[in-house]
Amino acid sequence: MRLMLWLLVLCVPSAWASEFLLSSQCPASFVARDGQCRLVSNYSDYASLQNVGVGGLKTGLPPIRDGFSAQEIDLGRYLFFDPILSGNGKQACASCHNPDKAFADGRQFSLGSTGLPTARNAPSLWNVGFLKHFFWDARASSLEDQMKGPLYSKIEMASSPEKILANLNGNKTYRRLFAVAYAKAFVEPGASIKIDQVYRSLAAFESSLISLNSRYDLYAHGVPDALTKKEVEGFNVFRSFVARCAECHTPPLFTNQQTVVIGTPEPEGHAFDPGAGTYSNEPNLRGGFKVPSLRNVELTAPYMHSGRFNTLREVVSFYNGGRGHAVPKNEKLILHWHIHEPKLTDTELDRLVDFLKTLTDESFKPQRPDKLPSGLSLN
Numbered sequence: 001m002r003l004m005l006w007l008l009v010l011c012v013p014s015a016w017a018s019e020f021l022l023s024s025q026c027p028a029s030f031v032a033r034d035g036q037c038r039l040v041s042n043y044s045d046y047a048s049l050q051n052v053g054v055g056g057l058k059t060g061l062p063p064i065r066d067g068f069s070a071q072e073i074d075l076g077r078y079l080f081f082d083p084i085l086s087g088n089g090k091q092a093c094a095s096c097h098n099p100d101k102a103f104a105d106g107r108q109f110s111l112g113s114t115g116l117p118t119a120r121n122a123p124s125l126w127n128v129g130f131l132k133h134f135f136w137d138a139r140a141s142s143l144e145d146q147m148k149g150p151l152y153s154k155i156e157m158a159s160s161p162e163k164i165l166a167n168l169n170g171n172k173t174y175r176r177l178f179a180v181a182y183a184k185a186f187v188e189p190g191a192s193i194k195i196d197q198v199y200r201s202l203a204a205f206e207s208s209l210i211s212l213n214s215r216y217d218l219y220a221h222g223v224p225d226a227l228t229k230k231e232v233e234g235f236n237v238f239r240s241f242v243a244r245c246a247e248c249h250t251p252p253l254f255t256n257q258q259t260v261v262i263g264t265p266e267p268e269g270h271a272f273d274p275g276a277g278t279y280s281n282e283p284n285l286r287g288g289f290k291v292p293s294l295r296n297v298e299l300t301a302p303y304m305h306s307g308r309f310n311t312l313r314e315v316v317s318f319y320n321g322g323r324g325h326a327v328p329k330n331e332k333l334i335l336h337w338h339i340h341e342p343k344l345t346d347t348e349l350d351r352l353v354d355f356l357k358t359l360t361d362e363s364f365k366p367q368r369p370d371k372l373p374s375g376l377s378l379n
Contacts, residue, residue, distance in 0.1 A: 055239030055246035068204035076205025087158035102299035108307030129207030214361035234355025
């Protein structure tokens with residue numbers, strides 16, 4: 001049966017067979033070990049956070065979701081950009097997570113299948129393979145669980161598992177690509193694409209989005225001239241016990257992955273968003289949102305779950321404004337204890353912004369496909 005499968009794969013028309021091939025090479029930052037792509041990073045040589053101080057330079061990263069094959073990752077790349085996963089054939093994952101906008105979309109609120117805005121700002125996907133919780137309200141605990149939200153939301157991609165499978169199984173190119181990426185599952189005649197394979201391929205691609213080669217990283221690895229004097233001053237403010245930025249945005253991932261209540265204001269005319277409180281009866285989670293990574297934060301404006309702030313200077317000024325100063329009068333939120341009133345000077349705020357821009361790194365941005373297996377327009 002295996003021989004028959006490969007004969008079928010090899011005997012397709014040459015133009016069709018050669019136009020879409022899955023890469024057998026692991027993405028940048030990964031090496032192949034026993035057929036699986038494993039992350040390689042200088043941070044692997046450093047101790048975990050438990051053994052070093054918060055904000056320390058040589059601090060290890062949390063575990064990453066790796067171990068996918070190169071073919072799974074490349075198949076996920078095609079799926080990520082392909083509107084075939086949407087209900088109307090117009091939205092792709094990349095519609096809201098554009099690699100040219102640091103895998104965000106530059107909007108206050110993303111636009112969904114109806115053309116109307118969604119409820120929250122699209123977060124970046126850089127380094128998402130390290131995360132333990134997903135969505136701004138942290139309601140999903142895996143990439144697979146997370147992707148079901150936008151795929152099946154009526155106001156986002158408005159699809160269904162049945163429609164996705166019908167579209168993919170009805171496409172000869174995708175059937176061939178899935179047979180390559182998941183050969184063991186396609187040994188038997190008549191084998192078809194399964195929805196878990198779709199989820200896994202997308203998770204494989206998203207987990208390969210690594211950004212760990214910024215100027216900050218060079219500095220952390222022992223290159224003192226990688227940052228300017230002003231940027232070093234900003235880093236010292238960032239990890240000081242006055243500003244306390246590093247206690248939530250902990251290097252090197254620049255998030256502690258917790259859900260916190262900071263009392264950020266909603267846009268004018270928008271109702272209060274209870275965040276994690278929507279899914280929990282715990283009063284301390286009302287108004288709580290996941291601490292985002294600051295990697296490539298220079299490129300992901302506007303900021304916060306609501307896209308409330310347009311610049312990094314506005315963001316740091318909000319944190320400097322005093323505990324609870326933006327909380328609505330009818331809300332009694334249990335603010336995170338790190339949110340206080342640091343009383344930083346304008347110069348210190350400027351230096352903070354200087355430092356945050358040193359976290360920019362898109363050196364391993366994946367290639368956008370020239371064409372898609374579905375034949376649909378590239379989003």
